Amino acid sequence: MSPPAGPIMGAMQDATGAVVSFENVTKRYPGSDSPAVDNLSLTVPAGEICVLVGPSGCGKTTSMKMVNRLIEPTSGRITIDGEDVMSLPAVELRRRIGYVIQQIGLFPHLTIGDNVAVVPKLLRWKDQRIRERVEELLEIVGLDPAAYAKRYPTELSGGERQRVGVARALAADPPVMLMDEPFGAVDPIRRDRLQNEFLRLQEKVRKTIVFVTHDVDEAIKMADRIAILQKGGILAQFDTPAAILANPASEFVERFVGADRGLKRLSLGRVGDLEMIEAITVRAGEDRTAIRARLDRVDELDYALLVDDQDRPLGWIDQQDLRGSGPINPEAASPGAPTVERETTLRDALSGMLGSSVQLGVVVDERERVLGLVSVDAIGERLRAPVRAADGGLHPVGEAAS
Amino acid sequence: MEFFGEVAAWFADPANWNGPDGIPARIGEHLVLSIVPLAAAVAVALPVGAWIGHTGRFSNLVINIANVGRAIPSLAILALAAMLLQRTIVDIGLRDSASEIVTMIALFFLAIPPILTNAYVGINEVDDQIVEAGRGMGMRDLEILRRVEIPVGLPVILVGVRTAAVQVVATATLGAVVATGGLGRYIIDGIAQRRFDEVFAGALIVAALSIATELGFSFIERRATSPGLRGRDTAPRELAQAGRPGGI
CATH class of the missing domain: 3.40.50.300 (P-loop containing nucleotide triphosphate hydrolases)
Structure with a gap:
């Protein structure tokens, strides 16, 4: 050689x-x-x-x-x-x-x-x-x-x-x-x-x-x-x-x-930087009473997330869908929340979430499997906390252009 | 109806299937008369057209030559070739096949325009982005031509060859005017001797040979063209993520 x-x-x-x-x-x-x-x-x-x-x-x-x-x-x-x-x-x-x-x-x-x-x-x-x-x-x-x-x-x-x-x-x-x-x-x-x-x-x-x-x-x-x-x-x-x-x-x-520019600096942060909320995932056919019990244990969440057999998100299940008992009807799931990935910028995530009725982003991995949820509040939180920018200085992400 | 009976009888006559003026012999002569000039035209016009399509240089010249060539009637080309060349060919000692050579030269010029134009257009129309991709990946000029432009332009290029082939096979009939063999003999001799069953039979065989040429080249085109260029399955589909939602 x-x-x-x-x-x-x-x-x-x-x-x-x-x-x-x-x-x-x-x-x-x-x-x-x-x-x-x-x-x-x-x-x-x-x-x-x-x-x-x-x-x-x-x-x-x-x-x-x-x-x-x-x-x-x-x-x-x-x-x-x-x-x-x-x-x-x-x-x-x-x-x-x-x-x-x-x-x-x-x-x-x-x-x-x-x-x-x-x-x-x-x-x-x-x-x-x-x-x-x-x-x-x-x-x-x-x-x-x-x-x-x-x-x-x-x-x-x-x-x-x-x-x-x-x-x-x-x-x-x-x-x-x-x-x-x-x-x-x-x-x-x-x-x-x-x-x-x-x-x-x-x-x-x-x-x-x-x-x-x-x-x-x-x-x-x-x-x-x-x-x-x-x-x-x-x-x-x-x-x-x-x-x-x-x-x-x-x-x-x-x-x-x-x-x-201030808003664009949201693009410097990624969904992966946020604290995720654990999603209550349910599959078609699960019992409503059991789902209600699981949902009640989590304060900040009013919705369960219906997923398919590969853990891919299908839609939200709200309190109304959960009334009564018996297995959950898969048609009840209402679509309308954006899926985001860990690499998605906060700006894109926020933009998607603001446009949907349930203001939660569903974080998925590269195979579309649900990892958790992020909320608009979490992004707001992030805006208030200073981040270490790539130039080594500390900048609040949402700081207005000066 | 009687006439068609005579034509059928002409085909049925074993004498018309044997000997130097039998159907197989005439078809053989006709094919030689056609294949030689077609092969020569392909050998000349394909590389020239391809190179011009690749470089983009001299394209106007080519287009003009091709258009003028197309405008001249086949018979005029043949007459011109006979007038200008017969003497020379006889002089260099090829008296016996002078008619054949003159006819082949005329057919050669007849075959050039469609082959040249389609080779040029086929190569020239290849998407610049694809060519640029090839160059950017480190292909040399000849590699771009051989691996990208010719295969992508092949359907158009082959249509040119097919057009030329059909034209040559049909026009080779005219060679009989300057005393060649081939299927034209039946027509020219038949007219001269008022044997119209033979004229009609000859015309039928020429037509059949032309159609066979057309079909044969169409078959080659289909076989030689990459399935990726066949325009089927053009609808984009998402295979790996069938039903993958963009949001829920």
Whole structure:
């Protein structure tokens, strides 16, 4: 075995993230007066998600594409673990950087398994190794290989395609991943799920991710660090979401982040930070008297939660449904409370809960099983308590913009 | 009705199934006359069309050449080829098959436009996002063409080949005008000798051969096209989480 050639190859071996660094990078398109990216310098620490965000024409996508040289910088340099990306042939470099684009870009003529296998095949892995890797990856992103490997992209929903896109980008275990509005093509509810899922995945794989979006809320939710770019490719601010919300560096940033900055800081907290209330879960056919007795033991709860045989929530059972005796009627359950996951931001959770009649959020795990409940009051509690922000200082989450 | 009886009798006559001007021999000649120029046209027009579709360069030139080519009637192409080339072919010592060569050259030019245009369009229409995904994953140009653009564009590309094939098989009949073999002989000779049962029988065989060509290529298209491109099952379904609620 020969030693790995350079850090990009070296980082491949242990499969964790690598430091991505922009050093005075400028991109000027021929025939254009102003640069698309102007003297950009920033460093993304290994294993972090750096979100590039800004209005259209701010050069966020251009900046991202310079990392894998789909666009080449006019001047300056980009390094991965200190190694200049220009030192490798472009195709070699790209095979070592995961890439997820907006419409996912799955190859329609290839099965899901073959889509995931594209980069391993380009790298000429052995068939056996490719098969094992494809299975492993589909499982990682929550798609059963037996059911999915032989299907074609048109047979999948937007959310499933998105997961295949992520699996494909992870195929060769690249230290760095580029994601260009990866959740842009899915509806808001599913987007929240996919974001949560991706954050859980990132906990495990710890890649260095350069993520492009135009959505500030997505940036706040996903980012370890946000780079806000403004027109002309100028870096307006590069910092943690908490620091940007607390101290916008300029009027542009303040305007871009929005007037509801105080409210947005709710996005810094997650449902997992809250104290959960234990849910009284019941299954169809349980005796009403017994349920009433269980419910009476808990002061703050007036509702029981009907779940299916997999512990997945079906709906609320209120006092009226519990009158009399005999088994509970499953049709009595009234739907209408949002399900949230531990990774859901407090802002999204609150927004969902305020819109429903029973102002409780049902916390579920990745298999949809009920973990507990959170209340609007708990979020209120959280707002009053100061949290330790990522910049090390103490900030009350709900503190008004100053 | 009497006429159709004569045609049936013509088909029933064993003499028409044997010898150098029997049906099997003529079909064989006709196929050789068709397959050679078609294969040559595919060999030239497919790579050129694919490359132009991939790079996007010279596309206007191709479209114009193809349109002009289509506008010229087949018989005119054949006459032109005969006038310009017959002498040269005879001069280089190929007198015996000069008619065949002239006809094949004419058919070659006839087959170029549909193959070229569809190869170009098929490749060019492949979604830019997919191509970009391939490039971003580290495919070289030829890999993008071979692994992505050609397979995705294949249905359109093959329609071009089918169109050309049917056209060539039908038009090869005209070769008889410049004295080739093939099924055209029945028609041209039949007209000259006022044997209309033979003319009609010849026309029937040409039609059948054209339809067989059409069906054969359609079959190949279906077999060669990935199931993922067949447009069935386009409705998105959530498989892993059937019935998964978005809220309760």
